[in-house]
Amino acid sequence: MSTVVFAHHGMTPAERLRDAGWIAFVALILGVPLIGLTTVDVGGRLAVDTRFGLLAVAVVAAFAGRLALRWAIDSLRAHKQSKARQHTADTLSSRARTLSMVLGWMALGVSIALPIFFSDNRYVVDTATTVLIYVMLGWGLNVVVGLAGLLDLGYVAFYAVGAYSYALLSTQYGWGFWEALPVSGALAAMFGILLGYPILRLRGDYLAIVTLGFGEIIRVVLLNWTEFSGGPNGISSIPRPSFFGLEFTRSAPEGGHSFASFFGLEFSAMHRLIFLYYLILVLALLTHAFVSRLRKLPVGRAWEALREDEIACKAMGMNTTNIKLSAFAIGAMLGGFAGVFFAARQGFISPESFTFSESAIILAIVVLGGMGSQLGVVLAATLLVLIPEFGRNFAEYRMLLFGMAMVLIMIWKPGGLLSHREPTLRLRDPRAKAATTEGAQ
Amino acid sequence: MMLTMEGVHAHYGHIHALRGIDVEVQVGEIVTLIGANGAGKSTLMMSLFGNPKASAGRIVFDGEDITRLTTHEIARRGIALVPEGRRIFPRMTVLENLQLGAAHADPANYDADMARVYAMFPILQERESQRAGTLSGGEQQMLAIGRALMSRPKLLLLDEPSLGLAPIYIRKIFQIVRELNRDHGMTILLVEQNANQALRVAHRGYVLQHGEITLAGSGAELLASPEVRAAYLEGGGHG
Numbered sequence: 110m111s112t113v114v115f116a117h118h119g120m121t122p123a124e125r126l127r128d129a130g131w132i133a134f135v136a137l138i139l140g141v142p143l144i145g146l147t148t149v150d151v152g153g154r155l156a157v158d159t160r161f162g163l164l165a166v167a168v169v170a171a172f173a174g175r176l177a178l179r180w181a182i183d184s185l186r187a188h189k190q191s192k193a194r195q196h197t198a199d200t201l202s203s204r205a206r207t208l209s210m211v212l213g214w215m216a217l218g219v220s221i222a223l224p225i226f227f228s229d230n231r232y233v234v235d236t237a238t239t240v241l242i243y244v245m246l247g248w249g250l251n252v253v254v255g256l257a258g259l260l261d262l263g264y265v266a267f268y269a270v271g272a273y274s275y276a277l278l279s280t281q282y283g284w285g286f287w288e289a290l291p292v293s294g295a296l297a298a299m300f301g302i303l304l305g306y307p308i309l310r311l312r313g314d315y316l317a318i319v320t321l322g323f324g325e326i327i328r329v330v331l332l333n334w335t336e337f338s339g340g341p342n343g344i345s346s347i348p349r350p351s352f353f354g355l356e357f358t359r360s361a362p363e364g365g366h367s368f369a370s371f372f373g374l375e376f377s378a379m380h381r382l383i384f385l386y387y388l389i390l391v392l393a394l395l396t397h398a399f400v401s402r403l404r405k406l407p408v409g410r411a412w413e414a415l416r417e418d419e420i421a422c423k424a425m426g427m428n429t430t431n432i433k434l435s436a437f438a439i440g441a442m443l444g445g446f447a448g449v450f451f452a453a454r455q456g457f458i459s460p461e462s463f464t465f466s467e468s469a470i471i472l473a474i475v476v477l478g479g480m481g482s483q484l485g486v487v488l489a490a491t492l493l494v495l496i497p498e499f500g501r502n503f504a505e506y507r508m509l510l511f512g513m514a515m516v517l518i519m520i521w522k523p524g525g526l527l528s529h530r531e532p533t534l535r536l537r538d539p540r541a542k543a544a545t546t547e548g549a550q
Numbered sequence: 551m552m553l554t555m556e557g558v559h560a561h562y563g564h565i566h567a568l569r570g571i572d573v574e575v576q577v578g579e580i581v582t583l584i585g586a587n588g589a590g591k592s593t594l595m596m597s598l599f600g601n602p603k604a605s606a607g608r609i610v611f612d613g614e615d616i617t618r619l620t621t622h623e624i625a626r627r628g629i630a631l632v633p634e635g636r637r638i639f640p641r642m643t644v645l646e647n648l649q650l651g652a653a654h655a656d657p658a659n660y661d662a663d664m665a666r667v668y669a670m671f672p673i674l675q676e677r678e679s680q681r682a683g684t685l686s687g688g689e690q691q692m693l694a695i696g697r698a699l700m701s702r703p704k705l706l707l708l709d710e711p712s713l714g715l716a717p718i719y720i721r722k723i724f725q726i727v728r729e730l731n732r733d734h735g736m737t738i739l740l741v742e743q744n745a746n747q748a749l750r751v752a753h754r755g756y757v758l759q760h761g762e763i764t765l766a767g768s769g770a771e772l773l774a775s776p777e778v779r780a781a782y783l784e785g786g787g788h789g
Binding site: 407410411413414416417418420421422423424425426427428429530532533 | 599601622625626630631633637639640641642643645646649650651653654679681697701
């Protein structure tokens with residue numbers, strides 16, 4: 110009986126957006142007199158001042174609030190509905206899917222809007238940039254560990270290869286960021302294959318030990334080969350990326366423009382930080398698009414099959430050598446890209462930044478996020494970067510807090526924050542399909 | 551001749567697991583290998599697949615010497631394996647498992663092969679978006695067979711397909727083996743401990759003991775043979 114009451118269909122995402130858009134529009138109209146305009150006392154007389162920034166916040170809040178409310182109502186309804194006709198695997202997975210879709214879009218919205226609202230808060234933008242670097246590293250390692258199931262404890266080596274490639278190419282040969290990016294990525298991929306070859310036969314703990322050793326070898330070489338890498342002193346004054354040739358400097362170069370002078374802005378150190386933030390956001394989004402696309406291609410499915418059962422893969426005619434090497438190469442390349450960005454952002458790198466604990470944190474991000482889950486990596490990276498930041502008040506207990514949080518997550522969610530695996534292909538409409546098969550019986 | 555093994559030896563480390571095996575499978579036949587645990591049945595099947603490689607002797611498949619090829623190259627020549635213990639991809643959906651079976655098949659046949667597998671195993675279509683690990687043992691075995699068929703093999707190897715299944719599924723599996731051969735002309739090499747049922751469906755059979763073929767003959771002959779009856783059929787061997 111209750112099914113009759115709740116029989117009408119839920120809203121499609123487009124309908125929800127339109128609905129929220131209308132609410133935001135109403136909020137805007139109401140908000141102009143209520144929030145947008147305010148009176149201030151100027152020398153004993155009243156004058157009208159504008160607060161459009163605050164108004165924008167209110168409108169965005171109304172939009173997001175409406176979306177969240179609608180979604181909450183619908184999901185509550187769907188919950189009741191699914192209770193009414195028992196939990197089937199299909200509804201569970203479709204609920205997990207909507208949840209991760211909503212979360213994903215929300216995360217994207219927040220990450221795009223963040224520097225706008227915190228345009229004068231250096232700390233927030235900086236921390237968010239760090240989160241995004243780890244997101245990108247997590248997505249890269251996810252290809253190797255989450256998808257292909259090859260436990261890699263030395264991932265930071267590829268991050269280092271990328272960072273040092275850019276640092277050397279730019280300081281020694283004067284290469285720009287955009288020229289060095291693909292070359293450094295290719296170099297890191299080469300190192301991935303180099304590591305991949307000798308360990309093709311290894312698996313599980315043996316694989317982990319060798320990759321761990323590889324990570325250390327790279328670090329120790331960088332530390333001791335002083336003529337090449339500067340040894341423990343590292344490489345400094347690495348050029349920063351420019352905005353289509355416009356530098357983020359206080360004074361414009363002779364006969365040219367700096368970013369600020371070109372756009373007629375007053376110079377602010379924040380411009381570069383915000384640009385770097387958007388740069389890594391774009392790099393991370395490209396990584397995401399790339400990896401999601403690969404997952405749906407035969408190579409991605411082969412990685413997952415390899416994780417599940419290597420012998421069955423071979424019996425199906427798959428060349429497991431190539432599958433493993435491609436996973437290592439692509440994972441390494443993505444790590445290399447992140448390294449290039451890291452070097453360009455810091456302006457200074459040294460082997461200190463590429464220790465085993467970095468590898469461990471990146472691996473923790475992948476495992477906590479739920480192996481193979483793209484969104485899980487985002488959540489875990491955010492948590493693992495923010496927990497130590499919040500923990501700064503606790504000084505020496507900071508890492509203790511960090512460890513405790515990790516233990517708690519693993520107890521609470523042993524499969525990772527988002528352990529639901531998204532199938533690489535699905536039926537167009539699982540419900541209609543279920544109805545027809547039920548009808549046929 | 552579909553498959554010829556001549557004097558094949560194989561080693562697992564120091565263990566001499568196969569000691570000069572001669573086996574033949576002709577086009578359109580069901581051939582079964584029976585034998586006790588540890589007799590080398592699965593080793594024979596795996597060394598046919600290059601894992602471990604034969605240390606001596608020759609394996610010829612469809613006119614080509616495949617003795618030195620790697621596992622995936624052999625698979626691409628048109629041999630499909632339904633491995634012991636099924637070895638489906640548990641965290642992937644039924645549909646994805648079937649797709650992976652067709653990973654190196656001609657894409658032009660994909661729809662037809664999918665339709666054929668679904669017609670043979672309607673339960674797989676019902677469960678197509680379910681994770682393969684959530685299927686029952688019998689359903690998983692059907693998925694493993696369906697996955698192997700997706701590559702349009704010339705020769706299908708079944709390694710202990712009835713192992714650990716409920717009797718109703720065991721009957722069903724043997725019925726499928728018979729149908730595949732009769733209706734689709736599939737050549738099948740079947741390894742079984744369930745000698746009684748295996749010999750009933752097979753045209754010919756080999757008895758394997760300590761890595762050597764000790765008896766060969768038609769299914770009916772072997773069923774009637776006193777040695778086989780004593781060793782494999784009487785005293786608990788009937789399933």
